[in-house]
Every structure is written in structure tokens, then in C-alpha cells.
Amino acid sequence: MSLLATYYVESEMSLVEAGREIALEESVGTWTQVHTSTDWIEKELKATVDSVDKDNNIVVVDYPDKLFEYDNIPQILSIVAGNLFGLSELKNVRLENLKFPEKAVKMYSGPKHNIKDLKEFVDAENRPLVGTIVKPKVGLSPKETSKVAYEAAIGGVDLIKDDETLTNQDFCGYIDRVVNVMEMLDKAKEEGHGNTFYAVNITSSCNEIVDRAVNAVEHGANMVMVDVITTGYSALKMISNAVDVPVHVHRTMHAAMTRNPKHGISMLPISKLVRLCGGTQLHTGSYHGKMHGNTKEIDACKQALTTEWHGLKNVLPVASGGIHPGLVANNLDGYGENCIVQAGGGIHGHPDGTQAGAKAMKQAIDAWTKKIPTKQYAETHKELKTALNHWEKSTTP
Ligand code: CAP
Ligand code: MG
DSSP states (O other): OEEEEEEEEEESSOHHHHHHHHHHHHTTOOSSOOSOOOHHHHHHTOOEEEEEEGGGTEEEEEEEGGGOOTTOHHHHHHHHTTGGGGOTTEEEEEEEEEEOOHHHHTTOOOOSSOHHHHHHHTTOTTSOEEEEEOSSSSOOOHHHHHHHHHHHHHHTOSEEEOOTTOSSOTTSOHHHHHHHHHHHHHHHIIIIIOOOEEEEEOOOOTTTHHHHHHHHHHTTOSEEEEEHHHHOHHHHHHHHHHOSSOEEEEOTTTHHHHSSSSSEEOHHHHHHHHHHTTOSEEEOOOSSSTTOOOHHHHHHHHHHHHSOOTTOOOOEEEEOSSOOHHHHHHHHHHHOSSSEEEESHHHHTSTTOHHHHHHHHHHHHHHHHTTOOHHHHHTTOHHHHHHHHHTGGGOOO
């Protein structure tokens, strides 16, 4: 049993040599021979090249178990995604995948809720969920935020969430926000619109983040949200342990690592770490949108989040970023029904306002669920028709 890390590598050296450089740097070696090593170290801790795929510039490195504290993600990352990115002999190197041994996975509790639980709460057993990010991303007061949330809820969204940069600024404290938004979501429920999730952003420094999660829940939050790349996997794990509500995981800053197809870190290992640490839903990119990602990588993340993994609960992928009703079908063709499709601008930018925007998004979801082309469905659904006309130029056929 060991941990296998897959890298894309470009180098003047052969792939095997490059793989050896990575394996040595990240296990027991340095730039020169040292006289302080022992037989035990060489035998038990030295990483090796497991395999290479010359056609695709792929090297798999086998890291022995004893190198790791498997319940310590910072330590794991310092090895599999550590100094290697700076090695001058490697022109480009990208961590593509991590294959954890079962005993490592078993050290994590994973999410407290699975996809089925989330869908049941909002009465959406047989369809994808639809969510919105309140826009503008910052500036509205708690009262104003709650009004937007109410309009979106009665328009039919299942999830309302804060934007990644809205935390606890003076103009919109998170406690006030939770209280106001939940009051309006309760009102929507009393009026017959069912349950709606509200993911309040509790992103903050490590001495504060668990308190914020607990406080938010004590004030009625039925979901919390965290920016995982800026706060870290340990923060996510602490939040997931501390509260029983689902945790929405945003990935702002991920593109600094994931965007370059030749260097950095793919979204796939990030998805696995989020699942280990208890994220309930995770942004994994959109097949069509303002920041749409690599289709193969999204497919791989979807697979890693939703399929069996040593008994851990599954995670709901989130399609987001520049999505509007005209792009819903394309994203759902990629994701299938187990996902959340989110729109910020694509709802609050609807010519007839937030409620109409939410209705249009929901209608686009319904059209896909009923296997009816979006344009055809729009003939009998006016909010959808207005949205398609409004964003005609960026609608895919
Ligand atoms: C979407 C969003 C999200 C992105 C993040 C934004 O708003 O709120 O942060 O989806 O990207 O600010 O862009 P719009 P990803 O719907 O108005 O674009 O989901 O790829 O991590
Ligand atoms: Mg955002």
C-alpha cells in the first residue's frame, strides 16, 4: 500500500529520469548525495517511479506509506505537491491525480450529508438543483440581501449563496445576514415555496472560522460556505466536524493552480481532498460559461465526487460562472441530474428582475429534465423566452 501521484511532466530529461528527480526530492533526496542517510531510510522511505506513459508525458510516482501522516493533509501536500514545482530541470509539471490507499481514506469522515439528503431537503429527488449567487457580489445590506433572496426563492431556486468575497464587512455582517435571509426564506416556505438552502460565507482566518460556522448555525443558517483554497483543507475539515449543516465549497483562486494545462495542480486531486475533508458540494466548473473548464477534467471531478469511495458519502458538483438559462442544457448534458446549476448574473440580470430570472433558470432546468429543447420550452414559458432573447448572443444551440 502506498500513495500514487500522477504528474504531467515536460523536461529535457527522459520521463523516467524526471520522475526519479521528483520522487527523490519529495522523499529522501536532495541535489547531491548526502552522508547522513541510513539503510532503513533508503529502504522504507524512498519514493520510486511506478510507471511512465510517453505518449501523454505522464509519470506516476509511488510514495511509500511510511512517508505520510495520512490524517495530515498539509503534510501530504508538502510531499506530493511540494518543492517539485520549482525544480529547474523540469520545464513544466502538473499534479494530475492522487490515488490514496484505502487506509488513508478511512481516516477521514467525509461529508455528513450525501446528494440524496440535499435533494430531499429541497424536494428535488429527480432533477438537478438550481442555485443563485446574490449579486452584486458585495454592497447590499442584510435587509437588501434578504429581499433578493426572497425573490429568488419564490422564483424557484433551491439554493441561495453568498459570493466568495462577501464575509463580514461593516455593510453586511454575517449574523445579520443569516437572520434576515432565513426570515425571508421562512416566509417563502410559509407561502408554499418549500425549503431553500442559504449558504452563508464564513470564510475567515483559522482562529475565527469555526466560531463563525457555529454562530451562523445558531442563528438559523441551514448551510455554510467556505472558500477552500484561501482558507485551506484543514479549515474545511474543522468546519465539517463542528456543524451538522451541509458545507458549500467555493474554490476561488483555484485557477492559479488549475488553469495551465501543463503546470500546476488539476482540479481532480483538489476534489478528492474536499471530499475527504467533508465538503458537501463543490464548484467544479462549467461546460459552458464565463470561465468554462477542461471538459475531461470536469468529467473526472464529477466521477471522483459522485462514485463509491471506500464508504464516504458523495459530493454534489456545482456548475457556475457566467451561466444563464441558455447555457443550462449544455451544462446538464455534461453533469447529468446530480449537480447544482448556479447563476448570479444569469438570474439577477434578467430584464424583469430576480424573480423572473429565477423562474427562467428553473424553466430551463425543467425543459432539460423533460427532454424538451430549451427554445421549444420557451415558447410556452415567458420568463425563459425573455432570458433567451436577452442573452441570445451567448446562448449555445
Ligand atoms: C458566479 C460566481 C462564482 C463563479 C466561480 C462569480 O457568478 O459567483 O464565483 O462561479 O467560478 O463570481 O463568478 P455569475 P467556479 O453567475 O454571475 O457568473 O464556479 O468556476 O469556481
Ligand atoms: Mg462568485
